[in-house]
Ligand SMILES: Nc1ncnc2c1ncn2[C@@H]1O[C@H](COP(=O)(O)OP(=O)(O)OP(=O)(O)O)[C@@H](O)[C@H]1O
C-alpha cells in the first residue's frame with residue numbers, strides 16, 4: 190500500500206493569538222505507531238491535536254502526511270487527506286438528531302461506494318467492535334457517556350482510517366471499559382495497521398499500549414522528552430518526566 | 443501484477459467442510475451474491491466446520507471483515523467452529539473482537555396507541571404544559587418578590603448585559619423596521635385616500651395606527667425573533683452543558699439567576715422601544731406624505747400631532763410592556779424546559795418564538811376587549 194499513515198511535523202509553532210504553546214518543534218510519528226502525547230494539564234495537547242487534524246492552522250511550520258504537505262495543500266486536497274483520519278472527540282460528538290446507525294452510516298454514504306446492504310453490515314460490525322451491538326436504533330441521548338464515546342469511536346472507524354486521533358479516550362470510562370478500549374486500540378493497530386495518536390493522562394494505557402511518545406513542556410515551549418514511554422520510565426531524562434510517569438512518587442534512597 | 447491484485451472470493455464444499463478462499467486485495471470489496479449463498483449453505487446445517495483461507499490476501503479493509511463477520515454470526519448460531527488460515531492473524535482478531543462483548547441492549551418499549559388514546563394523551567399533555575407554565579409563572583413571581591425584598595441572588599452584570607442586549611443593541615433593527623412599516627402604511631393608505639381627495643388623512647392614519655397597535659406588534663414580533671429566541675437558545679444550551687444542573691445542585695434558583703434578569707430587562711426596554719417605533723413609523727409616514735403626496739413637512743407634522751392622543755399612545759406602550767413580559771417568559775420557559783441535545787435546543791427555540799407570538803395575539807385581544815369595556 191502507498192498510504193501508510195506516517196506523520197511528520199516540521200518546525201511547528203502552535204499557539205493562540207497572543208501566546209505560543211509550542212515553538213519550532215519537530216517530531217515524527219511512524220506508520221503503525223501508537224503515539225502518545227503527554228504533558229501537564231493546559232500545556233497544549235488538545236491544541237496540538239487540533240493542529241494535527243487540520244482543525245486549526247499552525248502559526249508556523251508544516252505537517253507532512255505520507256510525504257504530502259498537509260498544512261500547505263489546497264482545501265480540496267486537505268479534505269481528501271482528512272478523510273483518511275478518524276477522530277474521537279472528548280465527548281463523542283455524535284449527531285443528536287440521528288440514531289447511532291445513522292451516525293455511523295453518514296461518512297460511509299458520503300465517501301464510499303458501498304451499497305446499502307454493505308453499509309448496514311458495516312454499521313453493525315463497527316458497533317459490535319466497540320461492544321455496542323444491538324444499539325443501532327438508539328439515539329445519542331438514550332445512551333451513557335462512555336457508550337457515546339464508544340459510538341463516536343465506531344463512527345471514527347467507519348471509513349477504515351489510516352490514522353486515528355484520540356483526545357483523552359478513557360476520561361469518563363470505568364476501569365474495565367477503559368481497559369477494553371486499550372485492547373481495542375491495540376487490536377486496531379495490529380490487525381488493520383492503523384496509526385494511533387493518543388492524548389491521555391492514563392498511565393496504565395500509556396505503558397500498556399504506547400510505543401512512542403512526546404512530552405510537552407510549557408515553560409520552554411518545546412518537547413522535553415520523546416521515545417517509548419517504557420524507556421522513559423526506566424531512564425527519565427528530567428525530574429518532571431519522572432514525576433509524571435510515576436504519579437509524583439518521591440524518590441527513595 | 444494487476445491480476446494478482448484483484449480480489450477473489452471463492453468457496454467450495456468438501457463433504458462436511460466449507461472452505462472460503464480469499465485471494466488478492468480486498469478494498470471496498472462487494473459480493474453479496476456469493477456471501478448469501480455461503481450463508482445459505484451454513485444455514486442448511488450439513489456443514490461441520492468452516493475453513494477460512496486468507497493466506498493469499500495482500501491487503502484488506504472492513505469490506506472483507508464484514509463478510510467474515512456475517513459468516514461468523516451464522517456459525518455462532520449453528521455452533522460450527524471456524525478454522526482460520528492466515529499469515530498474520532489480524533483478521534481473525536478483528537472479527538472475534540466484534541463478538542467479545544455480548545451485551546444485549548435493554549428493549550426499548552415503543553408503544554402504539556389507538557386514536558382515542560392519542561386524543562386523551564394530547565389533552566393530558568396540554569393540561570400538563572399549562573400546569574408547568576403556571577408553576578413557572580409562579581416561580582418568577584416569587585423571584586420578583588425575593589428581589590424586591592433584597593433576598594434574591596441576581597448578578598448585576600447579567601442584568602446589565604441583558605438590558606444592553608434587549609435595549610440599545612435592538613435600536614437599529616427596530617428603527618429600520620418601524621420606519622418601513624410607517625412607510626408602507628402611509629403608501630397603502632395614500633393610494634386609497636387619494637381617490638376621495640382625502641390624502642391629508644394619511645398623517646392621522648399612520649399616527650393612530652402606529653401608536654395604538656402597529657408599533658407594539660411589530661416590535662413584539664421583532665423582539666420575539668431576536669431576543670426571545672436567543673433566551674431560549676442560550677438557556678437551552680446551558681441545559682445541554684449541564685450548567686443548569688450545576689446551578690440547581692448549588693441551590694441557586696434558576697428563576698432568580700437566569701430568568702428574572704432577562705424578564706426584567708425586556709420588560710423595561712420594550713415600552714421604550716415601542717415609543718421609538720411609534721416615532722420612526724411617523725417619520726416613515728411623513729416621507730410618503732412629503733415626497734409622494736406633496737404635503738409640506740410642517741403641515742404633516744401638525745396633522746400628526748393633532749391626531750396623536752394620549753390614550754392611544756399609552757395603550758400602545760402598555761401593549762409593549764405586556765409583550766415584553768410575554769416574550770421573555772416564553773423564551774426562558776422553553777429554554778429551561780429544553781431537552782439535552784442540540785436538536786432539542788432548536789425545537790425549544792422554535793416553540794419559544796411561536797408561542798410568544800401566539801400569546802401576544804391573545805394578549806392584544808384581551809387588552810382590546812378591556813379597553814372597550816373601560817372606554818379608551
Ligand atoms: N480558544 C482558545 N483561545 C486562547 N487560548 C486557549 C484557547 N483554548 C485553549 N487555550 C489555552 O491554551 C492552553 C492549552 O490548552 P489545551 O486545551 O491545548 O491544553 P491541554 O494540554 O489539552 O490540557 P488538558 O490536559 O487539561 O486537556 C491553555 O493554557 C488554554 O488556556
Ligand SMILES: [Mg+2]
Nearest residue numbers: 234235236356
Ligand atoms: Mg485537552
